[in-house]
Amino acid sequence: MGLDKSIQYLKGVGEKRAELFSKKGIKTVEDLLYFFPRTHEDRSVIKPIAQCAEGETVCINVTAYQDPQDRYVRRNMLITSLVVFDDSGMMNIVWYNNKYIKNNIKAGQKYVFFGTVTRSKQGRVQIVAPVFEKQGNERFTGKIVPIYPLTANLSQKIVQTTMETALKEAGRLTEYIPEKLREKYMIAELNFSMQNIHFPADSESYNIARTRFVFEELLVLQLALRERRKENEDNVGRKFEDVKCIRELTDSMPFELTGAQKRTINEICRDCMSGRQMNRLVQGDVGSGKTAVAAAAIFMAVRNGYQAAMMAPTEILAQQHADSLGELFGKHGIKTVFLSGSTKAKEKREILEKIATGEVQVVIGTHALIQGTVEFKNLGFVVADEQHRFGVEQRAKLMAKGENPHMLIMSATPIPRTLALILYGDLDISIIDELPPGRKPVKTYSVKENMRKRVYDFIAENIKKGMQAYVVCPLVAETEKSDLENAEELAKKLAQSYPDIKVGLMHGKMKPKEKDETMSKFVSGEIDLLVATTVIEVGVNVPNANVMAIENSERFGLSQLHQLRGRIGRGGEQAHCILITDADNETTKKRMDTMCQSNDGFYISEQDLKLRGPGDFFGTRQHGLPEMRIANLFEDKDILKLSQEAAKEVAEKGLDSYPLLKKRCEALLSEDIVMN
Ligand code: ADP
Numbered sequence: 001m002g003l004d005k006s007i008q009y010l011k012g013v014g015e016k017r018a019e020l021f022s023k024k025g026i027k028t029v030e031d032l033l034y035f036f037p038r039t040h041e042d043r044s045v046i047k048p049i050a051q052c053a054e055g056e057t058v059c060i061n062v063t064a065y066q067d068p069q070d071r072y073v074r075r076n077m078l079i080t081s082l083v084v085f086d087d088s089g090m091m092n093i094v095w096y097n098n099k100y101i102k103n104n105i106k107a108g109q110k111y112v113f114f115g116t117v118t119r120s121k122q123g124r125v126q127i128v129a130p131v132f133e134k135q136g137n138e139r140f141t142g143k144i145v146p147i148y149p150l151t152a153n154l155s156q157k158i159v160q161t162t163m164e165t166a167l168k169e170a171g172r173l174t175e176y177i178p179e180k181l182r183e184k185y186m187i188a189e190l191n192f193s194m195q196n197i198h199f200p201a202d203s204e205s206y207n208i209a210r211t212r213f214v215f216e217e218l219l220v221l222q223l224a225l226r227e228r229r230k231e232n233e234d235n236v237g238r239k240f241e242d243v244k245c246i247r248e249l250t251d252s253m254p255f256e257l258t259g260a261q262k263r264t265i266n267e268i269c270r271d272c273m274s275g276r277q278m279n280r281l282v283q284g285d286v287g288s289g290k291t292a293v294a295a296a297a298i299f300m301a302v303r304n305g306y307q308a309a310m311m312a313p314t315e316i317l318a319q320q321h322a323d324s325l326g327e328l329f330g331k332h333g334i335k336t337v338f339l340s341g342s343t344k345a346k347e348k349r350e351i352l353e354k355i356a357t358g359e360v361q362v363v364i365g366t367h368a369l370i371q372g373t374v375e376f377k378n379l380g381f382v383v384a385d386e387q388h389r390f391g392v393e394q395r396a397k398l399m400a401k402g403e404n405p406h407m408l409i410m411s412a413t414p415i416p417r418t419l420a421l422i423l424y425g426d427l428d429i430s431i432i433d434e435l436p437p438g439r440k441p442v443k444t445y446s447v448k449e450n451m452r453k454r455v456y457d458f459i460a461e462n463i464k465k466g467m468q469a470y471v472v473c474p475l476v477a478e479t480e481k482s483d484l485e486n487a488e489e490l491a492k493k494l495a496q497s498y499p500d501i502k503v504g505l506m507h508g509k510m511k512p513k514e515k516d517e518t519m520s521k522f523v524s525g526e527i528d529l530l531v532a533t534t535v536i537e538v539g540v541n542v543p544n545a546n547v548m549a550i551e552n553s554e555r556f557g558l559s560q561l562h563q564l565r566g567r568i569g570r571g572g573e574q575a576h577c578i579l580i581t582d583a584d585n586e587t588t589k590k591r592m593d594t595m596c597q598s599n600d601g602f603y604i605s606e607q608d609l610k611l612r613g614p615g616d617f618f619g620t621r622q623h624g625l626p627e628m629r630i631a632n633l634f635e636d637k638d639i640l641k642l643s644q645e646a647a648k649e650v651a652e653k654g655l656d657s658y659p660l661l662k663k664r665c666e667a668l669l670s671e672d673i674v675m676n
């Protein structure tokens with residue numbers, strides 16, 4: 001059966017089940033085979049009952065002594081029990097609220113049960129709710145069994161069974177990593193690996209199989225990115241004749257640029273003079289001054305006769321950029337307009353007209369910029385701010401508004417350079433690793449919920465002194481979890497408890513216009529305390545705000561916490577960030593410690609990577625790349641190195657000499673665009 005066939009045609013699948021799989025993004029047999037297990041369960045140990053110790057997880061080969069016995073202990077509590085035996089002894093098997101057991105087990109028949117041995121209140125040895133199969137028909141007992149990440153309507157058993165069928169019916173798979181490469185890098189062959197990643201003979205076989213797929217994933221990703229970069233490099237770009245003009249703008253800024261900002265601007269200038277199209281990513285920690293760099297670049301583009309566009313992920317941020325840059329550019333006779341989804345129709349028509357005729361040189365806005373109705377006269381430079389919020393496709397659409405415009409991408413999720421080289425293999429990278437002088441690092445504390453009153457008293461004190469503050473909550477409405485502080489209620493409570501404080505509320509469900517109004521009230525000081533969800537995460541700049549409390553902070557990712565914290569400490573005053581959480585598991589503790597100890601976004605993102613489990617690599621999606629199926633860039637550093645070497649070797653020979661590998665790269669790149 002061909003790998004590109006729908007799984008619907010696998011034995012025992014059919015339309016309905018195929019539909020459930022497709023919700024997980026699994027459509028073809030190949031998709032299914034590459035749906036790797038989350039973990040494995042060792043069901044290979046079979047023990048006589050007499051040797052089963054409490055706490056052990058075992059398989060037993062037994063006969064049912066009776067039909068399963070149902071007994072209601074309460075109206076809603078059905079207990080089904082069964083006595084089983086083998087040559088060595090007897091044991092109890094127990095199920096809770098499972099009405100179907102008695103249809104599936106009959107007295108005198110032989111079964112295999114798999115589960116953890118426990119002791120009942122009466123002291124009897126038992127297994128609760130075991131996996132079971134008829135003896136002679138064992139498929140998922142007596143061996144190592146894969147456990148898959150699930151969707152609600154697909155049981156483990158269904159996925160396991162379907163996988164087994166797929167492996168059988170797929171037949172022999174065509175290897176696409178040539179033997180020479182596999183030998184050199186000690187990578188196992190595809191068929192062996194595919195069998196053993198799902199149903200490993202033993203743990204060593206699993207490791208060998210996993211290594212292969214990690215290697216494969218990283219190799220294909222790197223080759224694909226190299227291809228994309230090669231395409232970009234061949235693109236003819238607009239040659240900017242005058243780059244010195246940039247000083248005109250930077251001299252008019254109210255501060256001296258940092259060394260890192262200057263270096264980055266120089267790199268941009270070099271790109272724009274080269275005659276090739278620029279595709280440059282600027283990575284810098286929150287507050288490192290990326291906007292000033294973008295402003296300088298935009299200014300240069302305009303002076304060289306082109307229009308420039310800057311896209312930001314939220315209305316608030318886009319508006320802020322439009323205001324501040326509009327003012328800066330205005331001093332140099334450059335016209336800036338703001339465009340967003342909520343721009344009124346009449347006004348929008350006028351703005352579009354001005355963009356089309358070239359009357360305005362700079363357009364700053366949200367996704368509204370990439371809509372079909374927006375036409376530029378001669379767009380030569382585009383900026384995507386906070387790029388992790390945009391997909392590759394959106395970036396491409398923005399680029400398509402001009403003819404090979406230079407592209408500047410700004411990311412506030414800084415990551416170590418070695419990783420950046422993988423994740424952004426198709427881009428040139430500048431790193432702003434220096435903060436403007438005079439910044440005091442934000443002091444960060446982690447506290448339990450019983451400290452909440454003191455936290456808010458502390459905030460109130462700061463507000464009395466004329467400062468402003470944020471409180472961040474994870475959710476808006478009390479939909480699922482009632483223990484979560486919800487923004488709306490908290491805002492109400494705080495307004496009641498502290499009548500002197502002007503409390504504002506902002507969340508994702510508000511209309512853009514309402515958000516704007518609230519934000520401008522906060523900026524102007526009409527609001528002292530802004531209770532908000534993560535809508536304030538990106539970009540917003542209110543230097544007078546110097547305290548932030550984050551409720552249920554265990555709910556946020558490390559990089560996200562760092563982003564949020566980046567909203568304060570922008571003025572001269574000492575800023576404080578208080579992480580409120582009652583969660584006391586190890587991971588949360590480590591995450592909170594990391595936040596309290598460090599203000600360095602590069603370090604924090606590395607810790608983020610380290611603390612997330614394998615397979616859950618942070619934000620490959622955020623970075624506009626396909627999700628990693630199996631590789632963990634932190635734990636698989638060694639394989640990463642090997643794959644980097646191999647990628648180089650393949651690329652030097654030319655990917656064309658590896659047609660099958662090339663096909664996989666192409667598939668990955670197209671997937672990338674579809675998924676974003
Ligand atoms: P981010 O990199 O997070 O986008 P911003 O561009 O918003 O950071 O800059 C944060 C703040 O630092 C702004 O108020 C900006 O005016 C200020 N800033 C930027 N560059 C410098 C500098 N070289 N010296 C002093 N302040 C600066």
Ligand code: MG
Nearest residue numbers: 290291385539
């Ligand atoms: Mg910014």
